[in-house]
Amino acid sequence: MKQLLKVSTADFKLIFRDPSLRIFLFLPALIFLVINIFLPYLISKFEGVNEYVSYVLIVATIENTQMFGFIYSMVLIEEKETEVARVYGVLPVSKMWFVLFRLIIPCLITALLTWAILLIQPFYSLAIMPSLVFSILSGLIVPVYVLGITVLSRNKMQGMIWIKIFNIAVVLPIVAFFVPDSFTHVFGILPSHWAFQGLSDIIDGGSFFVNAIIGFAYFLILLTVAVRKFSKIHFV
Amino acid sequence: MIKVNNLSFTYPRASSPVLQNLNFEISEGEIFGFLGPSGAGKSTTQKILYKILHNFTGEIHIKDKPLGQWGKEYFEQIGVGFELPNHYLKLTGKENLALFASFYNKNRLLKVTDLFEMVGLQDSIHKKVETYSKGMKMRLNFIRAIMNDPDILFFDEPTAGLDPVNGHKIKEYIVNLKNQGKTIFITTHDMTTADEICDRVAFIVDGKLRVTEAPSTLKFRHGENQVKVEAKGKQPAKFPLEHLGQNAGFLEFISTNELLRINTMEATLEEVFIQVTGKALKA
Numbered sequence A: 001m002k003q004l005l006k007v008s009t010a011d012f013k014l015i016f017r018d019p020s021l022r023i024f025l026f027l028p029a030l031i032f033l034v035i036n037i038f039l040p041y042l043i044s045k046f047e048g049v050n051e052y053v054s055y056v057l058i059v060a061t062i063e064n065t066q067m068f069g070f071i072y073s074m075v076l077i078e079e080k081e082t083e084v085a086r087v088y089g090v091l092p093v094s095k096m097w098f099v100l101f102r103l104i105i106p107c108l109i110t111a112l113l114t115w116a117i118l119l120i121q122p123f124y125s126l127a128i129m130p131s132l133v134f135s136i137l138s139g140l141i142v143p144v145y146v147l148g149i150t151v152l153s154r155n156k157m158q159g160m161i162w163i164k165i166f167n168i169a170v171v172l173p174i175v176a177f178f179v180p181d182s183f184t185h186v187f188g189i190l191p192s193h194w195a196f197q198g199l200s201d202i203i204d205g206g207s208f209f210v211n212a213i214i215g216f217a218y219f220l221i222l223l224t225v226a227v228r229k230f231s232k233i234h235f236v
Numbered sequence B: 001m002i003k004v005n006n007l008s009f010t011y012p013r014a015s016s017p018v019l020q021n022l023n024f025e026i027s028e029g030e031i032f033g034f035l036g037p038s039g040a041g042k043s044t045t046q047k048i049l050y051k052i053l054h055n056f057t058g059e060i061h062i063k064d065k066p067l068g069q070w071g072k073e074y075f076e077q078i079g080v081g082f083e084l085p086n087h088y089l090k091l092t093g094k095e096n097l098a099l100f101a102s103f104y105n106k107n108r109l110l111k112v113t114d115l116f117e118m119v120g121l122q123d124s125i126h127k128k129v130e131t132y133s134k135g136m137k138m139r140l141n142f143i144r145a146i147m148n149d150p151d152i153l154f155f156d157e158p159t160a161g162l163d164p165v166n167g168h169k170i171k172e173y174i175v176n177l178k179n180q181g182k183t184i185f186i187t188t189h190d191m192t193t194a195d196e197i198c199d200r201v202a203f204i205v206d207g208k209l210r211v212t213e214a215p216s217t218l219k220f221r222h223g224e225n226q227v228k229v230e231a232k233g234k235q236p237a238k239f240p241l242e243h244l245g246q247n248a249g250f251l252e253f254i255s256t257n258e259l260l261r262i263n264t265m266e267a268t269l270e271e272v273f274i275q276v277t278g279k280a281l282k283a
C-alpha cells in the first residue's frame, strides 16, 4: 500500500513536470464544460440536437478514459525507452503485481470522474449504482489501453500512432447505434462496445446486466493477456 | 557464491545460441571479470544471472541454491549496475533513489544522503537528473546498485564512456566493496579496468569462454621472463629473471650506466587476449 502511494506519487510528479502530459489533466474539465454548458446552449439554439444527446454523453464518458490512457502510455513508453523499466526488473517485487497496482490509481480516478460526469449533467437522472458499475467498467479501459499500447510500441513515435489507432477503436462502437439492429453486435469485437451498450441501457432506464457481464468478462480477459505480455517485455 | 555449469542460451527467435557451455565459479569476496569484445555475450550472461532472461540450459547456483528456486527475495541479495545511466530525468537524484528504495527491506537499506556523499553528489541531491552529466548519472547508477547493501553485485561495463577521473572513482568504489566482502561480477572490454581491479578474469568470445585466470598469472605466463633495462646512450638490454641477482652482466650494466628504466617483460592483458583468442578486443 505504501509502495503503491510512493509509485503513484512519483508518477504524478513525472506528469506534472512534463507540460505535454500536464495539459491532458484538463480533459475531464473540458468534457464537463461541453456536457453542462456547451451542449445545453447548442440545444437551445438547435432543437434537433436533442436526439443526439445520449450519444454525446456516451462518447464523452469514453473520451474521459483517454486522459490517463494517453498520459500513462507516454509515461510507460518513456520509461521503457530510457531503460528505467529495467530497474523495476531487479527489485524484490512481483512484476505482475506491480503492473496491476501501478494502474489502479489512474483506473480509479477515471472511474470516479466518469461517475461524476454521469451524475452531474442536466439531461437525465441516472440510477446511481448502475452508473457506478458502468464507470468502473469504463475505468478498465485505461489499463487495457495503456498496456496494449506500451506492448505494441518501441518508442514514443510508434506510441503516438498506436494511441491514434486505439483512440479510434475505442470510440468506433458508437456507430453500432446507427446501423440496422442485426449488425449492432458486430462491433462487439471492440470491448468498449459493451460499455456503450450498457450505458445506453442505463439511459433508457433498462437493465444493463447482460452488457455489463459481457463487458467485464471481456475486459478482464484482455487485461490478463495484456499484463502477462507486458510483464514479459517491459522489464528486459 | 556463484556457480555456473554448462550454461547455454539462445534468444527467442534467434537461430544460433549466444552462449555456449559456459563454466565458471565466483567465490565470496572476489571481483570476477568477463572480458570480451562487443557482442560476445557478456551482458546476456549477467541478465541470466539476475533473472531477467529465462529459458537457459545448464545449471546455475547462487549461494548453493539453484537460480530457479530463488523467488523475489533474490533481489534483496543482489545489486545491479546497468551499462547505461537509466533514471527518471524529471525526478531529482534523491527522488529517484527514494522511489526504488521503497521496494527493499528497510533493515538493510543504506542512508540515501550517505550514499550521495560517498560518490560526491551531495550538492546535486535535490537537482533533477536531467541536469546531471554522464559521469554523475553513472555514479547515481552505482549508488542505486548498492543501496540495499547486497552480497552480490553485477556491474555491466562500469567504466565505459567515463572520463579517466570518474572511471577511476568507480573502480575505487568497486574495490572498496570487495574489501567489505562483497562478491562482484563485472563485464568490460577495457583491459586496464580488468587488470587493475579483477582478481580473476575470463575471456569470452562469440559466446564461449576461453581462459579463466588471475590477470597477473596470465600476463606472466604469456610474457617473457626477462627484464628490459634502458640506460642513457645505450641499446636497451634484456636479462633473464631467473637468478637475476647473480647475473654478472646485469650487475655490471646497472652499476656502470646511468639507468633510465627497468621493466619486466610480462605481456599486457591485451596481448594475452589476442594470443589466446586470436581476436582484438576493439571490434
Ligand SMILES: Nc1ncnc2c1ncn2[C@@H]1O[C@H](COP(=O)(O)OP(=O)(O)OP(=O)(O)O)[C@@H](O)[C@H]1O
Binding pocket: B011, B012, B014, B018, B036, B037, B038, B039, B040, B041, B042, B043, B044, B045, B189
Ligand atoms: N534481445 C535480443 N534478442 C536477440 N539477440 C540479442 C538480444 N540482445 C543481444 N542479442 C545478441 O546477443 C549477442 C550478445 O549480446 P550481449 O549484449 O550479451 O553482448 P556484450 O558482450 O554485452 O556486448 P557489448 O560489449 O557490446 O555490451 C549479440 O550478438 C547481440 O546481437
Ligand SMILES: [Mg+2]
Binding pocket: B042, B043, B044, B083, B156
Ligand atoms: Mg553488454
